[in-house]
Amino acid sequence: MYNTVIKSSSSLSLASNESASGGTSNSNFLPNMRNDYSLDSVCCTKRTLHSFSHMWIVENFSSYLEDPEPIICLSSSPFSPVSGVSAATQWRLVCYPKGNYGASSNYMSIFLEYIKGERDIKAKAEYSLVNRKCELTEMRKDAQFSVYKCGNSRGFINYVKYDTLTLLENDTLDDDKLKIYVRITIMDDAITEETKYQEFDDAESINFTTRGLEGLVRDFSQLLIHSPSKMSDIKIKVNTIPSHNSHPLESVDDSNSSIGTFSAHKLILAARSPVFAAMFSNCTLENTTNTIEINDLRPETIQSMLEYIYTGKVNDIKKSTVELYRCADKYQLEDLRLQAEMALMSSISIDTSAEILLLADQHHSKDLKSRVIQFIVGGNLKAITQTEGWHKYVACIPDLVTEVIQATTLE
Known part of the structure; x- marks a missing residue:
């Protein structure tokens, strides 16, 4: 029998329980079990989880469903984590609007592809569609972490029925734009450290943050x-x-x-x-x-x-x-x-693009700025430069005008 060092008189021992009739309970034969105890040292094994997100907007989505090609593959631009040990890696989303080979009838397929990195990555992804109310819908997530080797892709071959996306009562498509949102979590290797403590209370290690949210x-x-x-x-x-x-x-x-x-x-x-x-x-x-x-x-x-x-x-x-x-x-x-x-990305139009461009420039938002410039130079430049908003928000700022002009040369 090991001797237990008792630190608190408020702890309850199983051996102190007695039956209702006043007799001795069988628990007297058990060793003293207490909530409080003393320790000489505690070691902690920890691993870091890094999460990052990306949104991909596919315009004129219904046109891909009407395309006579049986298999259509779309790819997003490469994106990376903004910080952490995996910041040098690159990823992209791959979408098959009418399904990949082997997909069930009327299903859209979505995959995450690991396209650049020097080592294998343990990761999992959570996919959602962003509706016109800026709410996340059709959420699907990996059940567990998987090992991604450079060039690997994983996802859902039967992600969502594409014929339901175009129903009038469905809010998923906003102005025929499909917005795909992905959150990726990367798992680092575990590290074990040893730290000395005089006392350790296991009640402090209980995590209640997820209960009663x-x-x-x-x-x-x-x-x-x-x-x-x-x-x-x-x-x-x-x-x-x-x-x-x-x-x-x-x-x-x-x-x-x-x-x-x-x-x-x-x-x-x-x-x-x-x-x-x-x-x-x-x-x-x-x-x-x-x-x-x-x-x-x-x-x-x-x-x-x-x-x-x-x-x-x-x-x-x-x-x-x-x-x-x-x-x-x-x-x-x-x-x-x-x-x-x-929400601003989904509201870009001929009348609002000038103000959103100025806003993105003032607040150093590269994604928003790139998105609105793409809209301006993508066939809307003449109409936008004739709006009151262009003369009020952009025309008086030479650097912004220069950026738009330079973007037109890349089209």
């Missing part, structure tokens, strides 16, 4: 909406921007002409935004007065930002896409910025 979102939503002023510790005051300065991509409610005031919580804002974290960690005016004054954004935009901070989602991102994009960039809310960027 829906309840957490619900409770935080209620905290934002119904929290009394005495429970909040920061006020956000927003001066409304007059409607004549509004963006053509957005609608403005003229009745919202007063200053909007919102109650919030410093800890929650700081946990979600590095900008708010820095603001509340120093002797700033906002931290001293417990008030944040915002003069460059509208109240409905701040309402949407708080909605995202507290719940992780925005109900109607297209209501103020441009301002929400600026807001997300200003307060370094990266996921919200990506959602707004995806």
Whole structure:
């Protein structure tokens, strides 16, 4: 029998249990089992998982379904992780709109191909389609990690029935554009390290972060909406921007002409935004007065930002896409910025392209900028240069005009 070192009198031993009749339980024959114990050392085996994402937009998708060719293969441009040990690798998506060889009838096929790298990669992928509401649909993901050798591809030969994508009641195609979103997770090799500790409490190692996620979102939503002023510790005051300065991509409610005031919580804002974290960690005016004054954004935009901070989602991102994009960039809310960027990509048109180009340039978004320039030089240049937006947002910036002209020479 090993002697167990007891650190807490609050622990319960199986040997202390007795039957209801007052007799001795059979558990007396078991060794003392306690929740607390002492350790001399603990070793930890850990491996790092790197995730990165990419979106591929296929325009005039229905034309591929009407093409007489029985097998059509489309490939995306190469893309890479933005950081990590696998940043030098390159990947691409491969789509068969009418299915690959061996696919079931009426199914679209989708694959992820590992096209450049010096070593084998352990990875898995999650595929989704982005509908016109900027929601992820038709989600399919690998059940486990697979070893990718350079040149290998994996995916789903029967991904989704393509004849359902073109139904009028289906929201998957937005202006006949199919948007394919993939998130890839790369697994690094495991490393084991040994660290000395005086005590170790195994209760601390239990991870509860994934339990009750829906309840957490619900409770935080209620905290934002119904929290009394005495429970909040920061006020956000927003001066409304007059409607004549509004963006053509957005609608403005003229009745919202007063200053909007919102109650919030410093800890929650700081946990979600590095900008708010820095603001509340120093002797700033906002931290001293417990008030944040915002003069460059509208109240409905701040309402949407708080909605995202507290719940992780925005109900109607297209209501103020441009301002929400600026807001997300200003307060370094990266996921919200990506959602707004995806919504902007789907709203590019002759009337909006000039403003979106300026926005992408100001906020250093290479993907958005490349996408809108591609739209401009792809047969729409003459019509766009005649719009009011072109003269207002682009014509007065020589560098942007030069970039567009240079792009036309590559077409």
